[in-house]
Amino acid sequence: MGTKGEQTKMRILDTAARLFWTNSYHSIKVDQIVEKASVNKASFYRYFESKEDVAFQGLIYMFELTKEHVFEGAFKEDINPIKRLDGIFKRIYLTYKNQKQVDGVCPGCPFVNLSGELSTQNEKIREEINKIFIIFSTYHQKIYEDAKAKGLATNDLNPQMAGKQIQGILNGATASVKYTNRPEDLLDAAEAAKVLIGAI
Secondary structure, three states: OOOHHHHHHHHHHHHHHHHHHHOOOOOOOHHHHHHHHOOOHHHHHHHOOOHHHHHHHHHHHHHHHHHHHHHHHHHHHOOOHHHHHHHHHHHHHHHHHHHHHHHOOOOOOHHHHHHHHHOOOOHHHHHHHHHHHHHHHHHHHHHHHHHHHOOOEOOOOOHHHHHHHHHHHHHHHHHHHHHHOOOOHHHHHHHHHHHHHOEO
């Protein structure tokens, strides 16, 4: 559980990360974060230097959640590489579907969203988001390599490029759900990723 202080910090971090995800970085103020987290402003500044600081730490927090639930979860669930690929897209689809049931809208990807807002304004955040997507692309690279080795992918691609391109398809789908308000875009994108690698 951690100490009371650690619990307070995590509550602020979780609240801020989710507010930035479901709204936007620029629209959310520190006052809204502390109100939603049920803490005072002094508690916020005890653990975070600024809104920018909590956004950066929130990126890392959301990365760990996403890596564990989406990518590691899909890899643990199935040894078939094509089903792993489906699993990654389906897990994100279900997250957006559930969020739409709560708020009526699909929030899109927390990393794509923040990148769109801050990548040209904040180099530290841009670099961190780039690192996150590189790590995610290695899971797709492994899927392609395993599928190729098992005869489940027919297209001859550079494995690293394949991983990055699948991640690009995923990023595009997580961006499109915001304006289509259609979580099913993720399922369509999974099919496009399979076409890319020649999955059979």
